[in-house]
Amino acid sequence: MWNTVVPRILQPDFTWPRTIHYKISEVTPAVPRLPGKTTRKAWGLFHKALYYLSEYYCSWFHIHFDPHIVQLPFGLVMKWTDRTSLEEAAAMQMVEAAGIPVPKFLSCGEHPADPSNRKYSILMTRIPGIALENSFDPFQADTEEPWLYELRTCLHSMRQWRPPCPTSICSAIGTCLRGPRIPCHIMGPFANKEEFYEYLFSPASSHGFKSITAYKQALSCARKLEHHSHRVTFTHGDFKAHNIMVDDDGHLSGFIDWESAGWYPEYWEFTTAMRFGRSSWWYQAASWMGGDQYSDELASDIALNLLTVDSYIAM
Incomplete structure (x- = not known):
């Protein structure tokens, strides 16, 4: 009425x-x-x-x-x-x-x-528009609506931006970063990647592992992140399907929830999206948009998550 x-x-x-x-x-x-x-x-x-x-x-x-x-x-x-x-x-x-x-x-x-x-x-x-929903449907780029290509353009363009300092990992205004997948949900700012990884690994624990051997294997896998030469790029920080809005014509109408945004190592955007549900539609979409070049980082990031999940999961 x-x-x-x-x-x-x-x-x-x-x-x-x-x-x-x-x-x-x-x-x-x-x-x-x-x-x-x-x-x-x-x-x-x-x-x-x-x-x-x-x-x-x-x-x-x-x-x-x-x-x-x-x-x-x-x-x-x-x-x-x-x-x-x-x-x-x-x-x-x-x-x-x-x-x-x-x-x-x-x-x-x-x-x-x-x-x-x-x-x-x-x-x-x-x-x-309405928010996207993840599923276990097969992903086929050729059959998706224009939003997919428009979103990829947004990501590509952001990743060309130059940070104020090439090594700093921080928010848009040079302060701390926030996010659901980091210890205590807040970190930084960091002058360089050494400080960044020191913080990420600080809460590592063997609590969730069945043996010390399994713990050491996960730690070794996660530590490989420190040996990559990554650029620092501007990152949404919570690149999930529910943060993407699409209008009635299939165009990208909104990219929302920028609370975790800032300057991160270049893999962070994609491994955030792909850590869970390898067979899911969103995993495949994120991989197609550029995540496929970070398969090694993804394995390390999953291991890091297993090591540190207790530091943020209950908060």
């Missing part, structure tokens, strides 16, 4: 028209200048008011109220989780400046007194 009475701009599925970019810039975008703490705290008060507005808004339209991805009128959503950060806000603005389809960043709020440790919130536009 409401979809014929309520103005379209107020409805929960409204999205703003977006310009389609047929060429993604391979030139490193400028790092955005983020607002100061006082400004962020002022935006935080406004975002808090939007949070309460969303409770009524969702009730009015009979949709689920998500306290982490807050639905709003006028084609807006607000991300407010314990993982939302200034680093994510900066990464979103960088990739948007390069022409990659992402939610348009509007403001970043700071909440220093939030009891749930949700220190930052990001107000952005809603992305049209």
Whole structure:
């Protein structure tokens, strides 16, 4: 009933028209200048008011109220989780400046007194389309819709960007990195790969292995990562199917959730996507997009995961 009475701009599925970019810039975008703490705290008060507005808004339209991805009128959503950060806000603005389809960043709020440790919130536009889903269907590049080639172009272009320092492993603004697959979900910044690997291996444990021999074999396999000469490239950091949005025409409409983005060794993007489900559709898609050149790194990364999984799985 409401979809014929309520103005379209107020409805929960409204999205703003977006310009389609047929060429993604391979030139490193400028790092955005983020607002100061006082400004962020002022935006935080406004975002808090939007949070309460969303409770009524969702009730009015009979949709689920998500306290982490807050639905709003006028084609807006607000991300407010314990993982939302200034680093994510900066990464979103960088990739948007390069022409990659992402939610348009509007403001970043700071909440220093939030009891749930949700220190930052990001107000952005809603992305049209639906998220991809992984499956065990066979992958056939020739039969996929245009989103596949458009996403590969986005990845290729990002990987041409030059880091501020060729050896530094850090966020878009030179600070720490966050992610679901790293010890304590936060690390760095690191001046070089030696510091990076020292941190990654620090929680290695034989706890999950049936024998010391199996533990030593996994450690030896994982340590091979240290002997590769990898470039540092700009990386999404959580390259999974559910972070890819596709519109009704089969085009890439959004590349979302940049909370883990930053400058990583070049294999990190693909081994993140391919560590689980070797026979899955997404594993095959990621392999086709460039992951097939990192088979040795993938084996080492899987071994590293077995060695350190206790450091982040329960957090």
